[in-house]
């Protein structure tokens with residue numbers, strides 16, 4: 001039987017155990033009935049609504065209405081009374097931090113989140129900088145030839161940042177540091193917002209909380225993802241440098257390359273898409289993504305017994321059949337369950353970097369070999 005691992009106490013309904021084939025996995029503690037919500041996750045660490053959808057998605061409840069703009073933009077007046085001496089937001093040129101809401105009540109809900117003005121400051125800095133970048137016409141320098149990628153190349157690139165780039169920045173006056181800001185575009189900006197949100201969550205999380213404990217032990221897919229898409233190494237470095245130069249001191253002091261790589265590596269293996277909610281899956285918009293550490297131990301199965309569903313900004317994980325005690329509890333990562341086994345496994349391998357060994361695949365593979 002799979003052994004219990006260090007991730008304990010996420011849910012009264014399941015336990016996380018080590019398996020032989022797919023890392024850690026959730027197993028039912030007792031027999032459970034169809035319809036049981038085994039996990040409700042609203043403690044995301046890192047989330048991002050893509051810039052292209054910023055006006056069309058409510059940043060509080062993630063409502064999307066066929067591309068129509070949300071009515072309530074964040075204004076300086078909304079944040080003025082939340083300001084603290086550390087937060088430097090000025091009325092002049094305030095851009096609204098890229099935050100839009102469906103209702104005044106959703107905006108108020110968002111503004112009630114503890115310390116939220118610190119995150120709004122980060123978002124505002126990043127948005128203003130993106131606008132400046134968008135006015136520049138930059139001759140894109142050809143990146144290094146990254147056809148071949150390896151763990152050693154990744155380590156070497158980050159060593160260079162640690163040993164050379166960070167000490168150089170630290171020796172500079174704050175005003176001079178802006179000269180070291182790399183050019184970034186919308187994709188890097190989206191990623192920077194995601195990381196800023198993660199840093200904000202981690203800054204204020206109780207270090208003893210389950211969310212923090214599970215975040216620390218999330219599986220990183222850094223090597224498999226960057227090996228498949230080598231340009232991501234340079235992309236990550238641009239995002240890291242941008243954040244390091246731009247973020248307020250209270251965020252920068254926590255921004256180590258190790259933490260950044262863990263945030264990014266675990267996003268690659270564990271994020272949940274924020275999809276437009278509609279009955280037909282085909283053609284729905286991909287609005288953004290978020291990471292819920294406590295919900296990141298569900299393995300994939302091509303015959304899943306858990307249905308995941310987004311309700312507002314919360315993810316619900318509900319049993320779609322009765323299960324006995326000690327049963328693996330699995331979700332579907334792919335939305336490809338009607339495809340033949342070879343196709344399913346190929347797509348899981350290309351996009352999620354694993355050879356699916358769920359019971360359905362194992363049994364269907366036996367019939368074709």
Ligand SMILES: C[S@@+](CC[C@H](N)C(=O)[O-])C[C@H]1O[C@@H](n2cnc3c(N)ncnc32)[C@H](O)[C@@H]1O
Nearest residue numbers: 022023024219296297298299300354356357358
């Ligand atoms: C979201 S994580 C799930 C938790 C993960 N097993 C862990 O230990 O952290 C996704 C990773 O789990 C593994 N995995 C999930 N489903 C699998 C399956 N059906 N077959 C093999 N490996 C699987 C893969 O390594 C995948 O990248």
